[in-house]
Amino acid sequence: xxxxxxxxxxxxxxxxxxxxxxxxxxxxxxxxxxxxxxxxxxxxxxxxxxxxxxxxxxxxxxxxxxxxxxxxxxxxxxxxxxxxxxxxxxxxxxxxxxxxxxxxxxxxxxxxx
Amino acid sequence: xxxxxxxxxxxxxxxxxxxxxxxxxxxxxxxxxxxxxxxxxxxxxxxxxxxxxxxxxxxxxxxxxxxxxxxxxxxxxxxxxxxxxxxxxxxxxxxxxxxxxxxxxxxxxxxxx
Numbered sequence: 487x488x489x490x491x492x493x494x495x496x497x498x499x500x501x502x503x504x505x506x507x508x509x510x511x512x513x514x515x516x517x518x519x520x521x522x523x524x525x526x527x528x529x530x531x532x533x534x535x536x537x538x539x540x541x542x543x544x545x546x547x548x549x550x551x552x553x554x555x556x557x558x559x560x561x562x563x564x565x566x567x568x569x570x571x572x573x574x575x576x577x578x579x580x581x582x583x584x585x586x587x588x589x590x591x592x593x594x595x596x597x598x599x
Numbered sequence: 600x601x602x603x604x605x606x607x608x609x610x611x612x613x614x615x616x617x618x619x620x621x622x623x624x625x626x627x628x629x630x631x632x633x634x635x636x637x638x639x640x641x642x643x644x645x646x647x648x649x650x651x652x653x654x655x656x657x658x659x660x661x662x663x664x665x666x667x668x669x670x671x672x673x674x675x676x677x678x679x680x681x682x683x684x685x686x687x688x689x690x691x692x693x694x695x696x697x698x699x700x701x702x703x704x705x706x707x708x709x710x711x712x
Contacts, residue, residue, distance in 0.1 A: 517698065518697065518698045520697075520701060528705075529689060529703040529704060529705050529706055530642070530689070530703045531703075532700045532701055532702065535698065535699060535700055535701075537698060575641070575642065577642075579697055579698070583655075584696065584697065584698070585630065585632070585647045585648075585649050585655055585696070585697060586644060586647065586655075586657060586658070587632070587644055587647075587657075587697060587701075588644070588658065589634075589641050589642040589643070589644075590641065591639075591640075591641040592641060
C-alpha cells in the first residue's frame with residue numbers, strides 16, 4: 487500500500503486568509519495525483535488531476551502545484567471564504583498499477599467568518 | 600445529467616445475509632471503482648475495473664466481490680456481510696482511466712448488525 491500523507495490534519499483560518507496544504511506521495515512510480523474537495527454529507531468533488539512534474543492548475547481561488555521528483559503537491563486557497571470549509575483529499579495513482587489509488591487522510595479546513 | 604448512481608443509499612442488514620450494492624454511470628466511462636470510508640482511515644479502494652470484464656483488487660478487497668459485465672454497471676457484492684463491513688461506500692467512474700477526472704456517486708451507508 488502506498489503511503490500518502492497530508493498535512494496539516496486540520497486548519498482553522500479567518501475569512502480572507504490565504505492558506506495551503508501539503509500532499510506527500512512516493513516519488514518513484516508516479517502516474518497521477520488527484521485533489522478532491524469533500525463537504526460533509528456530500529460525495530468527493532474532483533478539483534484537479536495532475537500528471538506532469540511542474541504542473542500548476544487553477545480553478546478560481548484554488549490552485550495546485552506538483553513536484554513528482556520529490557513527491558509532493560501543494561494546494562493553495564487564496565482569500566478563504568466560509569464556503570471553502572471542507573475536507574481536502576489527495577489521491578496518488580502508481581504507474582505500475584494505474585487503476586489503483588491511495589488516498590491521504592485529508593486536511594479539514596474551517597473558515598470562520 | 601451526467602451521474603454515478605448507487606443503490607441502496609442506506610441499508611441496515613444482518614450478518615451473513617448476502618447483499619449487492621449497485622452502481623451505474625451514464626457517461627460511458629471505462630474506469631469504475633469502489634471505495635469505503637471509515638472514521639480515521641480515510642477512503643480506501645476495494646476493487647476497480649479498467650473496462651468491461653477487467654477487474655482488479657484495491658487495498659481492501661477481502662469480503663467483497665465485483666463484476667463488470669457491461670460498461671455502465673459495477674455492482675459490489677458482499678457474499679456474507681460482517682459487522683466490520685459497516686461503512687460508507689462510494690462508487691466512482693472516469694473516462695478512459697483514472698488519469699482523468701473521477702466522478703463519485705453519492706455514497707451508500709451500510710450497517711451490518
